[in-house]
Amino acid sequence: MDNLLFGDNQFFGVNHMSEEKARAQSIRFQNIEAVYEVLDSAYDEGIRTFMCTTHDRVEEICNHTRANRDRYRDFLFYPCMPYAHKYANAATEDGILSAITRFMPGGIINAAIRGGTSLATKDIDGIVTLLIDSEMKMFHGLKTPVIFLQNVVTDLLLGLGMKKAFRIFADHIRTRYGAEPGFITMNMPMLLDVLEDVGVENPIVCANINKIGFRMCGGIDAYEQALRDRKFRAIAMSVFASGAIPPKEAISWVCSQPNIHSIVFGASSRSNIHSTKQIVDSLWSQRQVQPASHNAGAV
Amino acid sequence: MIRIAVVGLGKMGLSHLSMIRVHPDVQLVGVCDTSKYMLDALGKNTGIPTFTDYETLLQKATPEAVIIATPSRFHGDLVRTSIEHGLHVFCEKPFCLNWSESMSLASLADRKGLVNQVGYHYRFVGAFQEVKRLLEAGAIGTVTHVLAEAYGPVVLRPKGMSWRSKKEEGGGCLYDYAAHPVNLVNWFFGLPDSVGGSVMTSIFSKDTDDEVCGTIRYADGPSVQLSVNWSDESYRKMSTKITLWGTAGRIYADRQECQVFLRDTAQVPRGYTKGWNTRYTTDLTEPVWFYVRGEEYSAQLDYFVRGIASGKKANVNSFASAAETDHVLAMILDDAQSSAALAVPVNHRGKSALFGR
Numbered sequence: 001m002d003n004l005l006f007g008d009n010q011f012f013g014v015n016h017m018s019e020e021k022a023r024a025q026s027i028r029f030q031n032i033e034a035v036y037e038v039l040d041s042a043y044d045e046g047i048r049t050f051m052c053t054t055h056d057r058v059e060e061i062c063n064h065t066r067a068n069r070d071r072y073r074d075f076l077f078y079p080c081m082p083y084a085h086k087y088a089n090a091a092t093e094d095g096i097l098s099a100i101t102r103f104m105p106g107g108i109i110n111a112a113i114r115g116g117t118s119l120a121t122k123d124i125d126g127i128v129t130l131l132i133d134s135e136m137k138m139f140h141g142l143k144t145p146v147i148f149l150q151n152v153v154t155d156l157l158l159g160l161g162m163k164k165a166f167r168i169f170a171d172h173i174r175t176r177y178g179a180e181p182g183f184i185t186m187n188m189p190m191l192l193d194v195l196e197d198v199g200v201e202n203p204i205v206c207a208n209i210n211k212i213g214f215r216m217c218g219g220i221d222a223y224e225q226a227l228r229d230r231k232f233r234a235i236a237m238s239v240f241a242s243g244a245i246p247p248k249e250a251i252s253w254v255c256s257q258p259n260i261h262s263i264v265f266g267a268s269s270r271s272n273i274h275s276t277k278q279i280v281d282s283l284w285s286q287r288q289v290q291p292a293s294h295n296a297g298a299v
Numbered sequence: 300m301i302r303i304a305v306v307g308l309g310k311m312g313l314s315h316l317s318m319i320r321v322h323p324d325v326q327l328v329g330v331c332d333t334s335k336y337m338l339d340a341l342g343k344n345t346g347i348p349t350f351t352d353y354e355t356l357l358q359k360a361t362p363e364a365v366i367i368a369t370p371s372r373f374h375g376d377l378v379r380t381s382i383e384h385g386l387h388v389f390c391e392k393p394f395c396l397n398w399s400e401s402m403s404l405a406s407l408a409d410r411k412g413l414v415n416q417v418g419y420h421y422r423f424v425g426a427f428q429e430v431k432r433l434l435e436a437g438a439i440g441t442v443t444h445v446l447a448e449a450y451g452p453v454v455l456r457p458k459g460m461s462w463r464s465k466k467e468e469g470g471g472c473l474y475d476y477a478a479h480p481v482n483l484v485n486w487f488f489g490l491p492d493s494v495g496g497s498v499m500t501s502i503f504s505k506d507t508d509d510e511v512c513g514t515i516r517y518a519d520g521p522s523v524q525l526s527v528n529w530s531d532e533s534y535r536k537m538s539t540k541i542t543l544w545g546t547a548g549r550i551y552a553d554r555q556e557c558q559v560f561l562r563d564t565a566q567v568p569r570g571y572t573k574g575w576n577t578r579y580t581t582d583l584t585e586p587v588w589f590y591v592r593g594e595e596y597s598a599q600l601d602y603f604v605r606g607i608a609s610g611k612k613a614n615v616n617s618f619a620s621a622a623e624t625d626h627v628l629a630m631i632l633d634d635a636q637s638s639a640a641l642a643v644p645v646n647h648r649g650k651s652a653l654f655g656r
Contacts, residue, residue, distance in 0.1 A: 013535050017579055019553050022535075155591045159317025161345040186590035190321065214581050217590045244581040 001049070001146070001204075004280050005078065005235065006042045006273075007266040008052040011035050016242040025268060032060050041270035043075065045277045051078040051206075051264050053150065055086075059138040066141055077144045080184060081135040084152040128165055129172045136177065146204055147173045148182035158191055167198040180204055182235070189218040189226045202231050206264065209236035211245050211253040227259045235262040248279055255283040300326040301607050304362035306353060306377060307369035308332040308341070311391050311418070315366050318597050320347070321589050324604055329360035353377065357384050364414070364607055366600075367391060372468045375400045378618075382407050387414040389603045393478045394621035398629050401622035408618055414606040416599070416614060417621035419482045421539055423595035423602070425583025426557040427483060430541065430550055433559065434487055436568045439545030442488075445523040447480035447515075451537035453529040457503045471507035473499060473628055477527040479539045481631075482624040484515060484523050486615075487543075490623045492518045497634035502530045513631055525631075554593075555580050 009015065013026035029035050039050065039061070052058045058079075065072045136147070149169050157165045170181035182204035185191045195203045209227075213220035215238060227234060236257075240250045254260055263280060267273045303325050305316045312332070320327045329348040332338055338349040350356035357380075364387035367377050375395045381388045388408065394417045395401040408415035421427050433439065453475070484491075497513030509530040515523035521543070529537075540553040547565035551558045559576040561567055587597035599616065606614060614620075 016555065017581075018555055019538060019540075026535075152592055155589075156313065156317045159321050159589060159591055160313065160341065161320060161347070162341075164344055190589070212581065213586065214584075215590060215594075217587060219586065241581050242579065244579065 001233070001235070001262045002047070003262055003284050004047050004277060005049045005051045005262050005264040006039070006047045007237070007264045008050065008055070008058070010266040010268045011038075012053070012055050012057065016238075028268070032057065032064070035061065036064060038268060038270075038273075042267075042273050043072065045270075045273050047273065047277065048074045049076045049078055051080060051148070053083045054079055054081045054135040054138065055083045062138050062140075062142055075143070077139055077142050078146045078148060078182070079136065079139055079144055080148040080150045080182075082131065082150060082153060084150055125164075125168050128168045129176075132169065132172055133176070144177060144179055146180045146182045147177060148184050148204075148206060151184040151186055154183050154185045154191065155187055158185070158187060158194060163194050163198045166195060166200055170200045170203075182206060184237070186215050187217040188234075189222040192226055192230050192232055195232075202233065204233045204235065204261075206235035206237055208238040208241075209234065209254055209257065209260065210239050210241040211250060212241050214238060214241040214244065224257065227257050230259075232259070233261045234259050235264055236260050237264045239263055239265065247276060251276075251279045252283055252286075255280075255287040257287070260287050300324060301604060302326050302328045302361065302363045303366065303604075304329045304331065304356055304360055304364075305366045305368065306331045306356075307367060307373075307391070308334065308337045309368060309370075312366075312368035314591055314596060315368055315389075315391075315418075315600065317591050318589050318600050319366060319604075322600065322604055323588060324608060328362050329356045331356045353380065357381075357386075362386060364388070364603070366603075368418075370468050371396055371470075371474060375404065378404050379407070382411060382413060382415075385411065385413070387603075387607050388618075389416045389418065389600070390618075390621075391418045392482070392621065392624075393474045393628065394618060394625050396474070396625070398622055398625035401618065401625040405618035405622050414603065414614070415618040416603045416606070416616045417618060418599060419479065419616050419621065419624070420593070420595040420599050421479055421483055421554075422486055422615050423598040424554050425580055425585070425594075426552040426554060426578065427486075427541070429557045429578055429583055430543070430552045431487060433550060433557075433568060434543070437566055438548065438559070438561065438568050438571070439543065439550055439565065440547030440562075442521045442543050442545045444544045445484060445487075445521045446542040447484050447523055447525050448541070449476045449480050449527045449529075449537065449539040450531040451476065451529050451534045452532045453537075454503050454509050455530055455532055457505065466507040471499075471504070472509050472527055472529045473511050473631060476529045476537070477511040477525065477631070478624055478628060479537075480525060480527065480541065481515070481627050482621070483539070483541055484525075485620065485623045485627065488517055488520050488523075491515045491520075491523070491627060491630075494627065494630045494634050497631045497638060499632070499635040499639075502528075511631065511635075513634065515627065554595075557583065 010025050011029045013022040015022035065075055173179050173181040183191060184206045186208060188205060188207040208215040216223050236254045239254045240247060254263060265276055267276060301324055303319055305312055308330060319325055327347060329350055331350045331353050333351060341347055342349040348360055365381050366389045367374060368391040371393055374390055378388055378390055493516045495514045499508035500510040502509040511527040513525050515525060538553060543550045548561040557578045561571060561573050563573060567573060584594050587594045589597055
């Protein structure tokens with residue numbers, strides 16, 4: 001994994017600080033060319049990994065990348081699925097099971113043939129893999145070396161205790177896509193226990209890791225301890241805590257933590273991308289990566 | 300450990316279940332739903348005891364407390380049964396479709412000394428809690444007007460199969476969406492004296508409303524304008540917001556932030572200055588033990604658990620407070636229906652404008 005990954009929140013009106021800012025970003029990035037321009041800036045700064053949700057508009061970005069293979073030769077996608085609001089809004093409108101079948105590949109007929117069996121056998125295995133395949137379609141022909149389970153789903157399954165789903169996800173991502181499974185969570189210490197329990201070894205886990213402990217459930221001490229003692233590969237997100245921590249201070253703190261393999265960040269301008277890249281490059285050598293976890297399956 | 304059961308495994312029930320199951324002071328003793336598929340999927344993969352019948356759950360799982368997240372029309376009976384069995388109850392919003400039933404359940408629960416709470420989670424959002432603190436401190440003087448809004452993308456086409464699209468089951472924009480800003484207004488100002496100019500419009504739904512607007516009046520308080528629409532695709536997810544104008548300033552709040560303008564005449568609270576002030580969710584949000592989709596959902600359940608553990612009587616989201624909201628929703632519904640009956644049909648009005656002169 002590269003030390004810096006580019007996120008997509010800014011493109012889709014996700015801003016944890018302000019609804020006004022979120023709307024301004026939605027308006028600005030309505031034109032997909034504006035998205036390409038920012039992605040190009042990141043790419044030209046040497047940030048080659050785009051960690052993105054399976055939002056409908058990401059499909060346009062995928063098409064653009066496929067159509068310009070020479071320009072984006074080293075471009076990697078880290079898909080994060082599912083785009084939860086798509087399901088949540090559908091569940092409010094149609095109920096949970098109808099919402100799930102709505103997003104099954106090939107529409108209702110295919111879902112009845114493949115998913116019908118799943119529903120009848122009460123086995124979540126079939127449903128999970130069907131939904132993964134449906135979400136992955138847009139990335140056809142692109143490089144997706146790490147595929148993530150989005151935090152709302154990870155944390156819902158974690159809370160419910162549906163541990164087996166993590167293993168199904170991990171196995172399917174490995175066998176079907178030849179990729180590494182990743183998990184996004186707001187409850188990192190608890191998730192690490194469960195992943196170990198179901199035999200997902202040395203997992204890639206993306207979590208809020210920031211100096212003020214914002215959305216780090218279990219507490220900042222438990223996070224620090226996990227980073228020190230557990231065998232996993234951490235990706236830090238929300239390192240600026242939605243702008244609450246100044247960039248240099250934020251990155252400096254993250255780089256001082258052990259076992260951070262990557263930082264994912266979002267930005268809307270070339271100057272922001274450039275300055276974040278510069279700060280990370282200058283501080284990255286300070287960070288400590290556990291040799292044991294680093295050697296076991298670096299991506 | 301407090302023995303808790305969850306009834307109703309829809310969107311809200313699953314979300315509550317995931318948080319309460321891992322609460323450090325809670326033992327989850329059973330779940331109940333009519334969907335065998337959902338129960339089997341859960342039971343088989345988690346080992347949680349499952350029941351299709353609530354009475355059976357009560358007998359076999361012997362919970363001390365219950366979280367009820369069924370479609371709204373079942374709330375009343377389930378809550379009554381639970382209270383009669385001596386259970387502390389957390390019920391999803393809206394509380395009851397008939398507000399006099401809400402009142403009677405509120406007094407029943409209080410008489411029995413049981414913790415009773417309704418899931419109006421916005422009262423646990425840091426920014427709205429800040430509004431409450433500012434109002435209690437008199438920061439913006441006398442509040443004269445309020446704009447209470449909620450928008451989101453739920454019904455975007457003429458379709459929909461869940462109970463939320465059925466009026467008789469407590470579906471519709473009024474009960475699902477408008478209940479939230481109305482509940483915040485109740486929290487800040489109590490029960491209003493009257494409502495007027497209520498309009499409930501169907502945009503896409505056949506059987507129910509997609510848009511609600513109207514005025515809520517306090518004889519000795521502000522006028523409140525309500526504007527709610529759950530067919531608004533310009534929002535990524537539900538957004539509830541409140542704007543308050545006072546003699547000494549103005550407050551705007553949504554889930555993310557609280558913006559406050561204080562005039563020279565304002566009594567400035569500690570940490571604030573005259574002019575513009577902004578408090579963000581990062582400043583206002585307390586950490587929670589587990590996060591699924593917002594600290595407020597976790598915080599309200601923790602509050603319920605702590606209420607049981609401590610035997611504390613004060614309750615920010617009691618049945619009685621939710622009954623106020625049910626009452627206002629009923630007032631809006633009545634007002635909208637009687638206004639609609641008096642209104643001149645749109646077609647007729649159109650004709651007279653074109654041809655009647």
